[in-house]
Amino acid sequence: MRLRYATASSPPSNSSSSASRLRSSRSSPTLADLLLVGGVLALLRYSLFSQFDPGNAKAARYWPSAGNLQRLPSWGGGGCDDTSFSVPKEFSCPISLDLMRDPVVASTGQTYDRPSIIQWIGEGHSTCPNSGQALADNRLVPNRALRSLISQWCGMYCFQYDSPESNEGMAECVATACSSKAAIEANKATARILVRMLVESSDSSKAVAAKEIRLLAKAGKRNRAFIAELGAIPLLCRLLLSSDQIAQENAVTALLNLSIYEPNKTRIMEQEGCLWLIVSVLQNGWTTEARENAAATLFSLSVVHDYKKMIMNEPGALEKLACMLKKGTPRGRKDAVMALFNLSTHAESSARMLESSAVVALIESLRNDTVSEEAAGALALLMKQPSVVHLVGSSETVISSLVGLMRRGTPKGKENAVSALYEICRRGGSALVRRVAKIPGLNTVIQNIMLTGTKRAKKKASLIVKMCQRSQMPSAMSLGTSLRVVDHSLVGNSSLRRAASFGSGELSNPVSISVHVP
Template identity: 35%
Template sequence: MTSQSIPPPPRRILSLPAIAPCESVSPSALLSSLLSLAADVSSSDSIPARCPTHRRAVREALRHVAILSTFFADIAGSDLPASAVLGLSELHVTLQRLGHLLRDCSRRGARLWILMNSGRVLSELRVLLRSVAVALDVLPLDSLALSSDVRDTVSLLSRQAWKADLKPDPADERAAEAVRSALAAFAGAVPPDGVELKALLRRLQVRSWSDCGDEIAFLEEQLLDYSTGDDGEAVLLGNLTGLLVYCRATMFKADGVEARKEPRLEEQRIGGLNPEAFRCPISLDIMAEPVTISTGQTYDRASIVRWLESGCLTCPVTGEKLRSAEFVPNSAVQRIINQYCHYNNISAAGSNSGSRKRDLAKTSSPQSPAAAGATRMAVAFLVGRLHAGSDGEKNRAAHEIRLLSKSSIFNRACFVEADCVPWLLHLLSTPDPSTQDNAVAALLNLSKHPSGRAAIFEVGGTGLVIDAVSEGLKAEAKQNAAAILFYLSSVEEYRKEIGEIPGAIPALVHLLRRGGYRGKKNAIVALFGLLLSPGNQLRAVAAGAARALVDLLGDEREDLVNDCVGVLAKMAERQEGADAILAASPDVLQSLVGVLQSSTSRSGREYCVSVMLSLCDSCGAKVVGLLEKMPLLMPALYSVVAGGPPHASKKARSLVNYIHRFHDQEDFPSAAALPPPPPAAQDRVVHAR
């Protein structure tokens, strides 16, 4: 029913899965597969060059595979006895696992981890080579049509494989000792030997800022998996991450921003995408394994398989009858989803790759004293560059701070404690767009920490952030500055003072009108936070927030519309806000009804009901009369009454009763506000059973 080309799930490093051939496989088919498998492994001539560690062991393994390849070629075409299937099957499994191991040893980004797990790597390799010896011993070599040279070589290989005594390269041992020495120095708050660290990085072929970043990214991903498991492994991963963070910050200062410029531009595009587009139309979860069916629609693999297996042979979206029940992986969508998950710190592992967020709570403390020491030394170095570096060094330091503070609470606390915030605020007035962008993004990350918010506010940085919202040199700087205001507005004292700054709310309203998706999104949530202070309601009305929000009710992005309705609900609680909403557009009520009818979000529907209920409370018959004439409103309200959460159901019931009372009254005063409905009116609502 499914396509043959669906890829297997990702494999954890040094896990060596293999699929055994079926028992009924013919010897000739098995031999053909072995030839292909051995050629795939032995043709990787570049593996030793890409393996900075364990080179002797890797070469020895490749020598074994080359001899086996010759052996397979020598018996190809000859009649093989059925008794050969067992030995050949064992070789098939062993070669699969050996291929995984060699690829892991040459894996980009995993070099330091492989070095520090040398014992495990060599142990796995010994087991695999001895598995080769076992399989060769099981094979009936005397019954095979082998040339004498090949027979002698295979017999010698079997004896050597049994006795294989793989040991670490001396250079690997020296490199591992340099790592342990550096970690001990970090634990004692002493800078490590720079010469030793440079030699270590040369040994690992970590030659650039980007190489170091790849190593850090790999370790952080591994740490995510191990953080709830083996504590010893988590400590090792944390130590190695701290070491590489220190190296990247202090030893690769020349190419930091430049080396990452294009990937960061790609990240900015990815970060502005609407995650609703990644959801499977069947399950409504973000797709873990997107596949495309014959109609061109894309679904999550597990969901469409269940759909087809249930006997449904139509496209769930279009209703079109499927020409074929096969589907193919949509690698383009998969790549975009993976990039989106990485950009937003979402784990891509598991059956629902978009549903499991990284648990930042586990980053509030370091894994060990060594990891803490390495981080603090890197932080001190970077803050020093912000203070006394050249313009280029300040930009690179801000960029590094931006990265290190993105997904670690401990890192954020370290930067705040090191007085990083004032220097980053100083960079907001720079004429260089890249430097300003990096500084704003770094401040955004620090504003997520309570001490970071306090630091920004207490040094008078709020005005500089507002200036960045209105006059930022890049769109990304403006939208990130708006996000900073959102985090600052989470503190009651701060939101009041932010609102009193003359340009604060107008800057957000302007971004709401002119910004891109992420800019609008951040401006909306920042406005919502500021409106929690009663004094900011009138300021938002004066700045034209109601008109800007109402104009977005027709936007195609549902999450943006729901956020807008949430802010309108807050504004409508006051008479001035309700009047401004009604004056914003003659079709505002119709737009609200449309959102209520079409929204799939419970909170969005509740916000719609709240807005209309507040408008009825504030403006009376003028609003109720218009709502009563909208035929689509009542079914949508009854849906909320019957199936919404209690709070939303209560609001919807009140709005229904308003409309019923207006309909029943013959002499309703057109200018007066409606009084609250009497308790008896509740009986008019039909409850679903």
């Protein structure tokens, strides 16, 4: 490949097409090809930043974007409650010790996360990290059974777990190749230049640097680590007040990408004024994307329990999240509801959620399929306070919305909905219990949950039935058959009883519930 340079401010005109030809030269590239591509692109990006004026708009068109080198979207999120847990050993990669997102089987029969084993091989190792056996070849076979189990486990704890099949193609392969040693060193050198640009360059060059840091931070944990270690976070914070909307947007998005790496959350929260600046962008950001990414940053930071109260106490934070949940785009609503869900897990969140109208926003969101599941989960947590139960119970649509979600939601959505309904019955008094009992079709919904729902959903559903029985109504529930609660299982005929009790051992004494056929 030959590159020709016209002037010191003009990049090679064929750099982009050369990379494209390299990417498409084989339909089935080898591992060596992928590592080479990752290293070449990282080195090329470093060379361009070293040689050309970063403020030159013409040159910027040809820079290899770090966006083409990004990894798959990272899993993450808040737990369904405020309890701690550890990743099962079987789901952890023996190399990185992190949860495996794309488990693959090497030639020795050992399972690893794909990025970790490719990095291991790319660094020149020819033996299996776990067994020490020689690797017969570099073929990696997806472990789909284990991936399914990991996905189910993530679902139990409200973690997003995206299947790699939805992100197939060369972009994924090149992303993984970026973790080779050559690419890492080139990216470090590039990051030093970019951070220096944030200090010494013109406003337009700072905007370019923020964009490139934003993209580089998407390409993996190592990049996020050394970008922050170089001092980028306080410099990016300054750009949050920029009158240049592109600079502001890239700066807040760069902070979002950096915050995915756990130690960087501490750096951001301990940086004086940084939280206030992020909330300022959430309130008055120049662009919709800037405001949405500020909300997403708060969501990322709120994963750490110690930071939940700090975020809630920051003036305007909850109010603007509530506003975005009501009026934002689908993506903005999702960012806002996830942040509010995480914050709701704090024991002292209820009062601030009420003051900020966040509870009202969550109630209204039960009718929006995009965010209803997370909204129900947040309300279930918040309704441990009587004042929240009173507000929720006063809404005419809440109970019917929750029952609708119990009928059509995902397993986690159904669990959140039945948990919220349980809190209404438990803390709302007999009047609310009677309202729940009058909901048409509740029999079918609860039977379905008792047979197909999660363990927690089944337990909460059976408790709802018992509370309806104790409400001393002439018709305990508006259901169509004779029901009984058996060992936290609700069944309406002999075949269902057998299905519910199969393998459960000793059963408790059944409690019959007489019901009226409407």
